[in-house]
Amino acid sequence: MEVEWALLENPIVEEIKQMGFVLSSKLFVIALKVFTSMSKSTWKKKLEVYRRWDFSENEVLLAFRRYPWFMSSSEKKIMSHMDFFVGKMGWDRAVIIAYPQLLGFSLEKRILPRCSVLRVLILKGLVNENPNMGSLILKNEKHFLEKFVTKYEIEVPQLLDLYKGNNNSLLELGDGIDEVWKEPIVKC
Numbered sequence: 001m002e003v004e005w006a007l008l009e010n011p012i013v014e015e016i017k018q019m020g021f022v023l024s025s026k027l028f029v030i031a032l033k034v035f036t037s038m039s040k041s042t043w044k045k046k047l048e049v050y051r052r053w054d055f056s057e058n059e060v061l062l063a064f065r066r067y068p069w070f071m072s073s074s075e076k077k078i079m080s081h082m083d084f085f086v087g088k089m090g091w092d093r094a095v096i097i098a099y100p101q102l103l104g105f106s107l108e109k110r111i112l113p114r115c116s117v118l119r120v121l122i123l124k125g126l127v128n129e130n131p132n133m134g135s136l137i138l139k140n141e142k143h144f145l146e147k148f149v150t151k152y153e154i155e156v157p158q159l160l161d162l163y164k165g166n167n168n169s170l171l172e173l174g175d176g177i178d179e180v181w182k183e184p185i186v187k188c
Helices: 002-008 011-018 026-036 040-052 057-066 075-088 093-098 100-104 107-123 133-138 141-152 159-163 169-173
Strands: none
Touching: 011 026, 026 057, 040 057, 040 075, 057 093, 057 100, 075 093, 075 100, 075 107, 093 100, 093 133, 100 133, 107 133, 107 141, 107 159, 141 159
């Protein structure tokens, strides 16, 4: 009982409650873990990284409330992911706020393969030019493979290789596929 009262009176607990977390929720526990795993200066540095991408502090806190691990990524990882999402994909930061889990995924193992497949399908005119790509990256592998790779294996046989990270498959696609990463074509 004394431990519970000590926890409730802890200034860090109060700060997390003021961020909008409910003490009895699982997200509160995760937020507490993330928040206490770094110094105040590290927290502020990460806020600054997001500010470089035009996030307000309220937007960062909104994403943090949705997915507390959002603030656990290194500054380097935040920058590389944001550079990809905003620079290469042309996404608005609102996509990241809506799907903060995206910062938790590996750029090389999950995000780049899926975005490459989706961009090829868009360029080939096989899928809508504006799919909700943020949510598609969150889908489990079985769902993504069935809906976007297996479904189009006849029209674009190189998709599975591309998905598995064989970027040489892009060379075999032809038909203007050199445009895959030239300009952002998808706005979410």
